[in-house]
Each structure stands twice: as C-alpha cells, then as structure tokens.
Amino acid sequence: MKLASPRLALAGCAALLCTTTTTAASSSPSAGTLALHLSKRDINGAASPQARGIVAFSSSSSDDTPSPFLLPRSIAARSIDDPLDHGVFPHLHPRQSVSESLFDVLRWSAGGAYYVNISVGTPGQLQTVILDTGSSDLYLDARNATSCARDDNCRGGTFDASASSTTRIIIPKGVEGSFNTTFGDGSTASGPYISDTVQIGNLAVSNVQMGLALNVNSTTGYAIGLMGVGYSLNEASTKYVYSNFPEVLVASGAIGSRLYSVFLNDISAGSGTILFGGIDTSRYTGDLVTLDILPDTVASSLVYHNQVEIIDQFIVAVTAISTDINGKKTSILSGGAADGTNGALEVLLDTGSAAWSVPPRVFDAIAATIPSLASDGTLPCSVQNNAGTMTVRFAGKKDIVVPIKELIAPIYNATTGRQYRNRNGEGICLFMVSPQEQGRGQFLTLGDAVLRSM
Ligand SMILES: *[C@@H]1O[C@H](CO)[C@@H](O)[C@H](O)[C@H]1NC(C)=O
Ligand SMILES: *[C@@H]1O[C@H](CO)[C@@H](O)[C@H](O)[C@H]1NC(C)=O
Numbered sequence: 001m002k003l004a005s006p007r008l009a010l011a012g013c014a015a016l017l018c019t020t021t022t023t024a025a026s027s028s029p030s031a032g033t034l035a036l037h038l039s040k041r042d043i044n045g046a047a048s049p050q051a052r053g054i055v056a057f058s059s060s061s062s063d064d065t066p067s068p069f070l071l072p073r074s075i076a077a078r079s080i081d082d083p084l085d086h087g088v089f090p091h092l093h094p095r096q097s098v099s100e101s102l103f104d105v106l107r108w109s110a111g112g113a114y115y116v117n118i119s120v121g122t123p124g125q126l127q128t129v130i131l132d133t134g135s136s137d138l139y140l141d142a143r144n145a146t147s148c149a150r151d152d153n154c155r156g157g158t159f160d161a162s163a164s165s166t167t168r169i170i171i172p173k174g175v176e177g178s179f180n181t182t183f184g185d186g187s188t189a190s191g192p193y194i195s196d197t198v199q200i201g202n203l204a205v206s207n208v209q210m211g212l213a214l215n216v217n218s219t220t221g222y223a224i225g226l227m228g229v230g231y232s233l234n235e236a237s238t239k240y241v242y243s244n245f246p247e248v249l250v251a252s253g254a255i256g257s258r259l260y261s262v263f264l265n266d267i268s269a270g271s272g273t274i275l276f277g278g279i280d281t282s283r284y285t286g287d288l289v290t291l292d293i294l295p296d297t298v299a300s301s302l303v304y305h306n307q308v309e310i311i312d313q314f315i316v317a318v319t320a321i322s323t324d325i326n327g328k329k330t331s332i333l334s335g336g337a338a339d340g341t342n343g344a345l346e347v348l349l350d351t352g353s354a355a356w357s358v359p360p361r362v363f364d365a366i367a368a369t370i371p372s373l374a375s376d377g378t379l380p381c382s383v384q385n386n387a388g389t390m391t392v393r394f395a396g397k398k399d400i401v402v403p404i405k406e407l408i409a410p411i412y413n414a415t416t417g418r419q420y421r422n423r424n425g426e427g428i429c430l431f432m433v434s435p436q437e438q439g440r441g442q443f444l445t446l447g448d449a450v451l452r453s454m
C-alpha cells in the first residue's frame with residue numbers, strides 16, 4: 001500500500017528562486033517536489049531549433065544540521081522541518097546561487113554522462129565526477145585504490161588524502177556506517193567517509209563529507225567518482241545520515257535553498273549547467289509543473305516486517321507513452337495513475353544513467369515503432385535524422401515531447417575513443433531505451449535520454 005503523497009507547498013517561489021518547504025503534516029515521512037519544464041517552443045511560439053529544458057529538484061526530507069556530521073540513521077527521529085523556517089542560519093545571505101558547467105563526455109561511456117569539475121582538498125586536487133541525481137553521496141576514487149593503479153582506469157582523477165592538509169577521517173574504512181555502496185549497474189565502491197574542502201566554480205566550501213573509495217569494482221571497467229545530489233536519507237552509510245553537498249551549500253550560506261536545477265542541453269551539445277539554489281528562467285519556456293514524489297520501499301530495522309515507505313529518491317509516475325514516427329501515431333501505454341498504480345511506471349529521474357529502462361512489454365511496443373532497430377539495441381546513426389517524437393506523460397499532467405534523435409547516441413570504444421562503425425562504414429548508435437524486468441515495488445531508471453527534453 002502506498003502512503004498518501006506528501007503534501008507540499010511551494011513557498012516564496014518568485015521569478016528566479018523557489019524555496020520549498022513542506023507543510024509539515026507529521027504523518028508524512030518527508031516531502032519533496034520536482035518541477036519539470038517543457039520547452040518545445042521558443043518565446044515567439046516558433047518551434048525551437050533545439051530540444052532544451054530544465055529539471056528542477058527540491059528536497060526537504062533531511063536533517064540540514066550543518067554539524068555534527070553524524071546523525072543516527074533513525075527514520076522515526078527524523079525532523080522534516082526546514083531549518084530555513086526557523087532562522088537556524090540567520091547569517092544566511094539570502095537568494096544566492098552557484099552555477100557550474102556540466103560537460104558530456106560521450107566517449108567515456110555508452111550514451112555519455114554529465115560530468116562536473118570540482119577541486120578537493122588543500123591544495124586543491126582536480127576531480128571530475130558524474131552529476132548523479134540518483135544517488136546521494138559525493139565520492140572520489142582514492143589515489144591508492146588498487147583498481148586505479150592503471151592510469152586510464154580512474155578517469156575522473158584520483159584523490160590523495162595524504163596530500164591534503166584539510167582532510168579529516170569521519171568514519172574509518174570497514175567500520176559500520178562507513179562508505180560502502182552498490183550502484184544500479186552492479187558496480188561497488190567502499191572506503192572511509194572523510195571531510196575536506198570542496199571548490200566548485202569559484203566557491204570553496206569547507207567540511208564537506210564524502211566517501212573515499214579505496215576499493216572500487218566497476219562493471220564498466222573504469223571508475224569515476226560521483227556527485228550524488230539526491231536526498232541525504234538515501235546515502236550509502238548504513239548507520240548515519242549526514243548533510244550532503246547541496247545541504248552543506250545551504251548550511252554554509254552559499255545558496256539560499258536546497259533547490260537546484262539541471263540543464264542538460266540537447267544530445268549534440270557538449271555542455272549543460274547545474275544551478276544550485278535556483279532556476280534559470282532563460283533556459284525554458286512554458287509552464288512550471290510540480291509533481292508529487294512517490295515513496296520508495298526500503299528495509300528498516302526499526303519496524304516489524306522490516307519495510308517502510310519513505311520519500312528518499314526522485315521517483316515519479318509515468319502515466320502514458322506514445323510515439324509519432326513517420327506519420328504514424330502509436331499509443332504505447334495509457335491510463336496510468338499519478339500515484340503509480342493502474343499500470344503507471346514508477347521511474348527514478350537519474351542524471352547518472354544515460355538510458356531509460358522500461359518493462360520488456362513496453363520496450364517491445366516502443367521498439368516496434370523505431371526504424372532499423374536491431375535486437376541488440378543498436379541502429380544506424382542515420383536514424384537520428386528521423387523527425388519523429390516520443391511523448392512521455394508525467395503524473396497525468398505534463399507531457400514531455402522527446403525528439404527521437406535524443407534517444408539515439410553514438411557508441412565508442414572506451415579504450416580507443418573511436419566510434420563503432422558497421423561494414424558499410426556507417427556509424428553505429430545505441431537506442432537509449434532498454435528493457436528491464438521490474439520486480440515488485442521496484443522503480444525503473446529514467447536517465448539523460450529523456451531528461452534532456454524536459
Ligand atoms: C574539466 O577538467 C578537465 C581536465 O582538466 C578539462 O579537460 C575540462 O575541459 C574541464 N571541463 C570544464 C567544463 O571545465
Ligand atoms: C590509501 O590511503 C588512505 C588515505 O591516505 C589510507 O588510509 C590507506 O591505508 C591507504 N591504503 C593503502 C592500501 O595503501
């Protein structure tokens with residue numbers, strides 16, 4: 001059974017910056033909002049030459065306490081109050097934001113990912129990490145991690161804690177509650193939690209807690225750190241919840257709100273932007289739509305039956321899908337309900353995934369409408385010229401129109417950086433929707449292929 005959706009209020013949502021607070025219904029585990037924009041048309045009403053848009057995330061689920069770092073991982077004890085409401089940070093400079101470039105390195109992984117450069121430690125060490133709304137820890141690969149011994153394995157750089165004068169160990173490796181995580185693709189990373197200074201753009205923030213992966217086992221064959229910007233409730237520690245990067249930015253006074261917005265640009269563009277603390281209204285046209293976030297089923301040692309439903313990830317309902325390709329309109333899925341029932345798909349909005357996973361029956365229906373799609377998911381890159389679209393409806397209230405070309409990404413040999421080509425010399429691309437069996441209570445990841453068009 002699902003909990004009632006958390007009640008939400010968008011407060012003080014003026015032009016550029018929204019501060020989101022919960023209405024604090026005490027029965028509600030926590031709350032969050034998600035705003036989607038569609039920018040199919042430019043301000044003059046003409047069709048936009050590029051699909052571009054923005055996704056804005058706001059969570060208010062977690063303890064924002066800037067210190068101490070360690071809070072017991074107790075759902076029962078969780079405060080859902082927003083400290084901003086209580087003047088906990090009276091020194092806060094209101095309404096500031098921090099913007100940083102994201103860049104898409106298609107060659108590093110199938111379908112590409114969005115990376116952000118940060119500098120960590122004193123003196124600073126450059127780290128390139130994947131911006132990930134689907135996880136919640138910032139983590140770096142350690143300089144001395146065994147799997148980083150070969151130079152090109154840890155492509156985002158490695159962090160040498162012994163060379164930084166400001167590193168502190170928060171939880172040593174191997175101790176209960178230390179950093180130890182398994183990602184959706186089966187990759188694992190573990191090590192101590194440390195804290196250090198993190199510089200993003202021209203802003204330096206001290207005492208940022210992060211995982212330092214001394215052990216990395218990546219299913220892709222190479223490792224890259226992540227900047228997980230999801231709810232702190234979803235952090236990798238089994239024992240503690242700490243203020244993660246977006247929350248430390250708020251607590252330090254650098255930004256005025258945990259809200260951030262992500263502009264991924266279109267598939268052929270080399271870069272996008274993340275704006276912490278605000279929404280850049282120049283990046284979209286059309287209306288702002290707020291969606292309820294659906295609860296996630298998680299194990300808890302605190303309750304009988306060991307399972308509770310909490311808001312800890314950006315999970316929303318896809319209630320309809322249709323395609324319009326070569327003049328033929330096809331309904332793929334319809335009638336889903338905004339609470340995730342009636343055949344709706346529960347999806348995790350995940351910038352850390354390139355593709356969108358859908359149940360096999362949905363995949364088969366979509367695949368049947370895509371020209372020249374082979375059973376292994378590849379297709380000639382020339383299909384990118386197809387003017388067709390796929391329309392994805394979120395929570396019964398917002399249609400996102402995804403140009404088919406946004407779902408078709410070139411694939412490269414990760415070692416050589418060269419694009420794969422077929423016998424005729426034509427570039428081979430990958431269709432960025434893939435089939436995945438969905439267990440009961442499990443969500444599907446909806447990655448950049450669709451997020452780019454929001
Ligand atoms: C990030 O750092 C890498 C390595 O120095 C550099 O090649 C790249 O241009 C940087 N990207 C941005 C967006 O600053
Ligand atoms: C790697 O470095 C970390 C921090 O500098 C240290 O705690 C750890 O013992 C080192 N591990 C190995 C295998 O050298």
Ligand SMILES: *[C@@H]1O[C@H](CO)[C@@H](O)[C@H](O)[C@H]1NC(C)=O
Pocket residue numbers: 174180181190191215
């Ligand atoms: C991480 O967690 C997994 C699964 O709980 C466990 O098997 C593994 O030993 C842990 N690794 C470390 C380094 O603590």
Ligand SMILES: *[C@@H]1O[C@H](CO)[C@@H](O)[C@H](O)[C@H]1NC(C)=O
Pocket residue numbers: 217218
């Ligand atoms: C990494 O994972 C693979 C596949 O799960 C496993 O065979 C291998 O032993 C692991 N390596 C390490 C160093 O844990």
Ligand SMILES: *[C@@H]1O[C@H](CO)[C@@H](O)[C@H](O)[C@H]1NC(C)=O
Pocket residue numbers: 413414415416
């Ligand atoms: C990628 O290129 C390397 C080096 O030429 C080669 O050894 C490897 O087999 C290629 N990988 C694939 C999947 O073709």
